[in-house]
Amino acid sequence: MERMKLIGIGADGAASLPTLYKQWIDESERLVGGERQLSFFPHYKGEKIVIRNNLSSLVATLMNEGKKTVILASGDPMFYGIGSYLAKKVPIEVYPSVSSLQWAFAKMGESWHDAYIVSLHGRTMKGLAQRIDGKEKVAVLTDDTNDPRAIASYLLSYGMTEYEAFVGENLGGENEHCRFLTLEEMKDASFAPLNIVILRRVNRGSNWAFGIDDDEFLQRKPEKGLITKKEVRVLSLQALHLHEKSVLWDIGTCTGSVAIEAAKMAREGAVFAIEKNAYDIEICQKNMKKFRVDFTLIHGRAPEHLEQFPDPDAIFIGGTSGSLRDIIAVCCTRLKKGGRIVINAVTVETLYEAIDALRSYGYTVDILLAQFSRSKPILQLTRFDALNPIYIISAWKRDTE
Numbered sequence: 529m530e531r532m533k534l535i536g537i538g539a540d541g542a543a544s545l546p547t548l549y550k551q552w553i554d555e556s557e558r559l560v561g562g563e564r565q566l567s568f569f570p571h572y573k574g575e576k577i578v579i580r581n582n583l584s585s586l587v588a589t590l591m592n593e594g595k596k597t598v599i600l601a602s603g604d605p606m607f608y609g610i611g612s613y614l615a616k617k618v619p620i621e622v623y624p625s626v627s628s629l630q631w632a633f634a635k636m637g638e639s640w641h642d643a644y645i646v647s648l649h650g651r652t653m654k655g656l657a658q659r660i661d662g663k664e665k666v667a668v669l670t671d672d673t674n675d676p677r678a679i680a681s682y683l684l685s686y687g688m689t690e691y692e693a694f695v696g697e698n699l700g701g702e703n704e705h706c707r708f709l710t711l712e713e714m715k716d717a718s719f720a721p722l723n724i725v726i727l728r729r730v731n732r733g734s735n736w737a738f739g740i741d742d743d744e745f746l747q748r749k750p751e752k753g754l755i756t757k758k759e760v761r762v763l764s765l766q767a768l769h770l771h772e773k774s775v776l777w778d779i780g781t782c783t784g785s786v787a788i789e790a791a792k793m794a795r796e797g798a799v800f801a802i803e804k805n806a807y808d809i810e811i812c813q814k815n816m817k818k819f820r821v822d823f824t825l826i827h828g829r830a831p832e833h834l835e836q837f838p839d840p841d842a843i844f845i846g847g848t849s850g851s852l853r854d855i856i857a858v859c860c861t862r863l864k865k866g867g868r869i870v871i872n873a874v875t876v877e878t879l880y881e882a883i884d885a886l887r888s889y890g891y892t893v894d895i896l897l898a899q900f901s902r903s904k905p906i907l908q909l910t911r912f913d914a915l916n917p918i919y920i921i922s923a924w925k926r927d928t929e
Contacts, residue, residue, distance in 0.1 A: 532590065532597040532618060536605050536625035537561075539701030539722065541568035549623060553598050560586070561600030568600075579610065587617045603627035608647045608669055628724045629667050631699035635706045636726060643667050643726075648674035655798060657686045657822040658791045661734065666691075666727040676725050680715035683727075686820045690733040694726040695719060736819055738762070738789065745783050746814050748807070755783045756846055756872060759900045760918045765789055767870045767896075767922040768842040773797040775864075777840045779830045779855060780804075780847025784812035790844070791821040799823035800837040802830050804849060831858040839864050845871040852878065853885045860889035863925070871921040879919045891923040 560577045604624040605611030633640035647669040697705040697720040774794040778787040781801035791799045901912035
């Protein structure tokens, strides 16, 4: 089967295409692309196929009919484009154009090899806060829903005012428009549908190191102390074996301290937390804003609602309200192969129940008894206050192969 040609095209249409590319298009029997790309060739004499949300049926059509085909895509087809999908399905040769990313950085006079790139085109904004927090330069690919105004409002809600924005509209086209804006200005401005946002950090932002001090978290008053203490939190997070793309469940999240630190570790993954107390949900939401993390938080009592969460790579159980066995049953069924379950227990009864339940599902169990004391001044001297001892229970599935 003859290889199809996938050609990247800019906002100026056919004007910037090399003569050879135009010849390929003229000699083809079928031209495939989005409505905007196809509109650049109103006098094309062959068959036209519009790409919408029909990629699987499109591939079947391309493979079953042996017509000489040219496919058009915006900019660089291999950069968040259709090229990466088609290259795995049909025989193609890719001829990229300048991407919107390259145009935008060129227009603002900045290098882009060190930029963090995120696409919100057809994607949710969930998790964006922790993904970009602390980055120097961020390129954001937008769509009609996640437009510059929505991005500005989102960032402002997390206090990320250290960024200024550069918005490029219709880049490379006749109506090209580029400008620098503050987030406040971007929130209220209007933009052409075709745009890209570059965020550049101009001031120092937040700087939360791993092992955030307990007092930094908003907590219940006057019942302060319903939080996984820093020392225990650090050991529990280590036991979860998180990686950058981990999916974590935090059951009984309370103030959200574990979920917040986990979200900062698994920036490209996702955290799903559940808490039964409405007041603690409010506190957790405030902590999420303060520490710039954006995870899914559900008000409810586990194991109910866990079916809404995707299968996890790791599970932290900090509170169960008497439903430990039922929760463990769901967790052991849903945990991905190679994943970890970590449970914090303060009583020997809970320790026994957890071990018994985990082993009944074929899990290997390891227990660490954590006992810490913190220094405290007394007049001109120093003494130590003991923290409550905690059993940190780690479990993983035996390899039965």
